[in-house]
Structure formats: C-alpha cells, structure tokens
Amino acid sequence: LRNGGVVLEMASPEPVRWLVAHAQQFEAVLSEQAKIRPRQYKLVAEFMPVGFDPSQERVWRRTEADLGLDEGAILEARWIKPVHRRYREQRFAHLLVTVSSPEAANRIIRAGLILAGRHVSVRKNLAEPMRCAKCHRYDAGHLARDCPQDHDTCGTCGRAHRTADCAVQDLQQHHCVNCNVRGHAVWDRDCPVFLDLLSKADARHPENSLQFFPTADPNSW
Template sequence: MQDFQKGLGVGAQVKPRHYKVVAQYVPVSFDPENAYDISTVENDNDIQHGNLVAARWIKPPEKRAPGQSVAFLLISFLTAQDANKAITKGLYIASKHVPVHRDQEEPQRCAKCHKYDPPHLARDCKAIHETCAACASIHHKTAECAISNHDEFKCINCKARGHAAWEKSCPTYKQALHKLRARRPRDQLPSLPAG
C-alpha cells in the first residue's frame, strides 16, 4: 500500500478498509481507549496484534442508565477474516464471552424533522420548525420535552401513540429499513465479504 501511495504523488493518502462489528453486552469495566484492554482482547481471541484497530461504545457512557453493567461496543478490524471470526465465535472481552454481529447501516433520520424520506441531514432540512422526536410537538425540541411516560409518546412519522420517532418498533422505521436493505442486499449477509 505504501508503494501504491508513493506512486499517487505528494500528499496522497490511501486509507485501509476497516470491517466493523458490534459486540453485545460488553462489561462497562472495559475501556476501549485503553491500549492494554485492546491488546488483551486481541490476545484472548487469537487476533494478530494491531488488527483490532478501533473500539468505541455505541451509546456515550454519560447517557447510560444508573447501575448499567453492560453496553454495546462498535469494533473495527483490519481484516474481514478477524471480523468474521468474531461474528462466528463471539469475543472474550473483560473476561466475558459476548455475542457479535456485523454492523448494519440504519436508515438516516433527520435530527430536525425526524423524517426518513427523503434521507437528509438537519442542515439540509426544509422543515420550518424543529420537531420533538418524543411527542411530535413543534413547540419544543426533543431535549426539552417534559413527557417521560412512554405511553404518552407520539411518533411524528406514523402518528401512532406509544412510541417515539427513534424507536425501531415504528412501522415507518421498518419500512425505511426494508427499502435500505433492498438497495444493498450484500449488507444482509451474516458475514462480511472480503475486499
């Protein structure tokens, strides 16, 4: 790769492809920013040193529930073989065997209007008001919503009560996910294709 990069000229960079998986129910005592913890995962799972290139919690630690003991971890491998081995056999992390699945792309939901179709970012949103993802109100932002009772949530997408716009049980989310999977059938394979 270095020879190829030199041939491209000054300033050119070739970035290696990383293969992402999700480790489930990982003890929160694991520190993905600690080189020793990463090295221990490589050793415990017979992964060549340096092939586990990155790890981070999917949900920020400050947003965890009080007393939460496990969380989901996004892991990037340098090779598809290591990622697929993790998917097939699971991983030992912080002395616990945890299941692993490939990272799946999810439908893009706007952070302003919370719509899936057409896919867009909040900065490109044409909606006049920011909508609350919890109760569908245009009078306050999601972070300012006073509703905490799940039964009182109202989805802006399907208009149903009992769930918020971010929930995967929403029929509109399921429809957007189905459309995304139809466009990318390779993503439905249980393992990661190499190359």
C-alpha cells in the same frame, strides 16, 4: 460519493495491500487534499454492561492478542446509542466495533468477544435506513448539517428541542415523528416506518443476508 470522495475497487486483495502500503505517495500524485482511507468493517457487540469503558486501548490490544489478530486490527469502539439517551435503569447496551479487515471481522463474529468478564455475541452492522439527527426523518436525503429545518426536533418526545435536552423518561410520553404515534421514540427498532424501510434496505443490499463479510474463504459466503 456525496462527500466528494471516490471509491476505488480492486480486482484482488494484492493491489489493495499495495495501495495501502504506498498511500502517501499515491495521495501526493492525486492532490494536496487527497486522503486514502481503507475500507473499514463495522460490527455490533450486543448487550454489553453499560459500566464498560470502550475507550480502554489496553482492553482492545489484549482482545486482539487473544483472537490472534494483528495489533491495531480493532480501530475503534463506541456505544451505538449516546449515553444521554439511556433509560434510568438501563443495564446493557450495544457497542459499534470498527475493524480493519473482513478477515478480522469474521474471526470476531465467529468467536464473539470476552469483555468485562462477559462473553458477548457479535454480528455485522447491517446497512439500514439513514435518519437525520436534526429532523429525525428517515431517508430524508440529508444529514443533520444539511437539514433544511430551522429547529431541532426531539427524537424522544417529538417537540422542538434537542434530543439531548429532553427530560421525558416515561415511555408512554415518547412520540415518534416518523409514524406519528406515541409510545416509542424515533430510534425504536419496532417502529413500523423503520421496519418497512429496513425491508427495502435489505432488498437493496442482499449482502445483509450473509452472516460474514465475503472473503476468499468459502466458509464466509
């Protein structure tokens, strides 16, 4: 991997469970810096009320119990778009929910989630084009920490400042640096550059077409 990590692939779930159970011993044999990180499965919970607090642990423990999941199966939840990027009158936003197994992920996809008194639909978080958070170019081959550009480019208006510092609210003043067009920001999912790269990403990741994560259950295929 780019970060120096190594992906370990197993022939069946049994050795995966063994490796996770004996992770500390395995890490000690590899090196002092080695860390076994089980694969995580990311989901998108759509159109959540923005007043919801995703950091509430008790909410997720209750959700696990309601769905018959192991305690701790839901590892993390956070807003996909940073709060400071929201429009002034925005009422709903998407959550990124990370879970520990494909079985748990598929159960959540099938059932959806009941959060803040609202039933929300859940889907897989698909492999999509990567965008640098500094220069905001898609498929630039780097992340913000490795960006060769000297200054930050605003993802909202396209000027030379951090996106978090931008005061532009008028959609007509948004400027996408990828397609060089006014009227939308770089994260707009209708951006023609994004849509073109997304179709190429789907071709590279055929699993994007599957509703569920593949498991031993034929209904997930």
